[in-house]
Amino acid sequence: MATDSREYILETAFVLFMQRSFKAVTMNDIVKSSGMSKGAFYHYFKSKEEVFQEVVNTYFMKLTDIDYAKCSHESLKSFYSDLVSNLQNQTGFLQQLRKAKESGEAFNYFQLLFDAMYLSPVLKTRILEMQTKEMKAWTEIIGIAKKKGEIKTDLADKDIAKLFIYVNDGAGMNNILRNRVGGAIRDMMALYGSLYELLKV
Amino acid sequence: MATDSREYILETAFVLFMQRSFKAVTMNDIVKSSGMSKGAFYHYFKSKEEVFQEVVNTYFMKLTDIDYAKCSHESLKSFYSDLVSNLQNQTGFLQQLRKAKESGEAFNYFQLLFDAMYLSPVLKTRILEMQTKEMKAWTEIIGIAKKKGEIKTDLADKDIAKLFIYVNDGAGMNNILRNRVGGAIRDMMALYGSLYELLKV
């Protein structure tokens, strides 16, 4: 019972922090949404900040800390296909969250990202590091794709990498603004595909 | 004195709402930052919501509601050059705001965007309309560029438009996360240029 209660509160908090800013989500929101009492909440977590920190360390990092080593290094196309596949898994994960189903509000990953960076400089550093890792992974696969003759362009590897990364972020933003989840995967695949079309031999 | 005071409070509020979420910015933050009293604030604005609404209707819209008709329709390259030029003007505008100079905190346009959309469904509709307008403008210029033989690709106009738009948004996000303002213009130009390189004849 204990593990379930703590986990349930955490999941509830995660969903709320994905929908509204940290400050906009009140303790009463969390308590009411979880169906438990404030006393029960404080049995498991020391404070609002602590549950937020935990949400970031668990759920948020699950969405953010992508293991690029697991993506194919055979080709650029398979690399981004694996990334889209990963995105699909994440979407599935979010959709099966119990609390998500009850709520009509959109998930806003970037809202949680801003809050995390604002509330903790350590987290900010960590997030920036992950972005650096992302850039490195893309630059690498693009170099490989060039060497293999998969793609052909005079553009620098890093500049191409930027295109792929920023297109992904921009599309992610667009999906949030339009409260779209399902069609997002197909769109992401199409966007990467468009860029790929411009690059391939 | 009256117009200056009201405008000064509004500008102060704008800066604060660009740095933190609506709820995280308290009335006392606004009052202290403006150097005026609460009573003075309430002389001009009915409530916190009203000043936020005004901030969105003025400053935010100035940054968001871009008149694409003013951008060159001679070529894709001049179109996006005009957009970058516009971005430069906006950056300059933000940098000359009095309150901005005092504060070390990063401006986060997207935070204000999220708050605006969350707090007002009317604004949300309006913002989505502006995005549609943006898409239309890009699609149009890309069609023109194709007709003129400036660019050559089998990709649909709208798909190319998406690439340009999302790259811009993603890069904007990246600049916010890295608290970068100055270099952002050059980067944006380079990103558009990279895409253009992939497309031009």
Added chain:
DNA sequence: ACTTTAAAACCGACCATTCGGTATTTATAC
């Protein structure tokens, strides 16, 4: 196996502080 004791889980009223806003007074401009 049952009973007693201890610990954990949970509750909800209450607390101190903060919040957005109000009422009244004072200051300034004309």
Added chain:
DNA sequence: GTATAAATACCGAATGGTCGGTTTTAAAGT
């Protein structure tokens, strides 16, 4: 003197958190 602008003390509600109490579960004792 009047109208506008501004200040300050105060208000009631909301906020994150505390605390004494109750219920449930686990462990120890017989």
